Amino acid sequence: DAPAGVSRDLEGVSILISAGGTREPLDPVRFIGNRSSGKQGVALADAAVSRGARVIFVGAHLEVEPPRGAELHSVETAEELRVEMLALAPEADVVIMSAAVADYRPKTVAEGKIKKDQVGDTLSLELVKNADILAELSANKAAHQTVVGFAAETASSREELLELGRAKIARKGCDYLVLNKVGWREGFTSDTNDVAIIDNAGHIVIEVADTKLSVANSILSTVISPEHND
Ligand code: CTP
Numbered sequence: 001d002a003p004a005g006v007s008r009d010l011e012g013v014s015i016l017i018s019a020g021g022t023r024e025p026l027d028p029v030r031f032i033g034n035r036s037s038g039k040q041g042v043a044l045a046d047a048a049v050s051r052g053a054r055v056i057f058v059g060a061h062l063e064v065e066p067p068r069g070a071e072l073h074s075v076e077t078a079e080e081l082r083v084e085m086l087a088l089a090p091e092a093d094v095v096i097m098s099a100a101v102a103d104y105r106p107k108t109v110a111e112g113k114i115k116k117d118q119v120g121d122t123l124s125l126e127l128v129k130n131a132d133i134l135a136e137l138s139a140n141k142a143a144h145q146t147v148v149g150f151a152a153e154t155a156s157s158r159e160e161l162l163e164l165g166r167a168k169i170a171r172k173g174c175d176y177l178v179l180n181k182v183g184w185r186e187g188f189t190s191d192t193n194d195v196a197i198i199d200n201a202g203h204i205v206i207e208v209a210d211t212k213l214s215v216a217n218s219i220l221s222t223v224i225s226p227e228h229n230d
């Protein structure tokens with residue numbers, strides 16, 4: 001049941017959300033990872049569940065509890081996330097890529113543990129670029145679907161942040177991009193978030209600085225258009 005004061009305005013809407021951060025293996029015991037906690041993605045899922053949506057949640061190494069009331073999937077690598085998201089996307093009205101996807105993975109994964117006496121004083125890793133999942137989801141999306149990306153930029157000014165955001169949404173082809181003002185105030189593990197949402201025309205639709213749950217509710221209200229609710 002919805003908590004008191006929460007409207008069930010997303011009943012009948014299916015939302016696919018990725019969260020957390022992928023890990024790219026180097027050998028059986030080591031990986032290249034990132035510092036995404038998954039908090040904002042879990043908050044999105046919690047908010048959507050409370051508002052009555054069907055939520056399909058794909059988590060990659062969450063530092064927090066997975067959302068309750070969502071259909072849970074779990075992945076390790078960017079490629080696993082890609083396969084899962086492309087398979088699940090046809091079921092969703094809204095697709096939200098809040099996961100931090102590793103941009104590169106080790107070109108080769110050692111079968112056994114990498115040993116110092118076999119390497120020496122320096123070790124160079126060759127990395128290859130991972131596929132762009134958000135761009136692929138956007139290119140494949142059905143007419144009724146809305147695709148949302150996230151971007152954490154270390155811009156030194158508001159203008160630079162917006163410029164980076166506009167270039168990124170044009171490159172990705174998604175409908176909305178949630179710009180995270182990382183390094184200004186809030187970090188990856190914080191409970192609050194400071195975002196601006198831009199649309200595919202490059203316009204700011206909304207700016208919000210609040211708890212991750214409140215930011216989640218604003219994101220959902222912004223990206224879910226009335227025609228999804230019928
Ligand atoms: N993303 C993705 N697949 C990738 C990389 C990123 O789907 N291989 C998604 C992220 O989940 C996020 C959005 O794209 O929703 C933007 O991620 P970001 O890292 O900011 O963009 P990149 O294209 O990787 O560019 P950058 O060089 O700035 O990291």
Ligand code: CA
Pocket residue numbers: 101102103
């Ligand atoms: Ca990236």
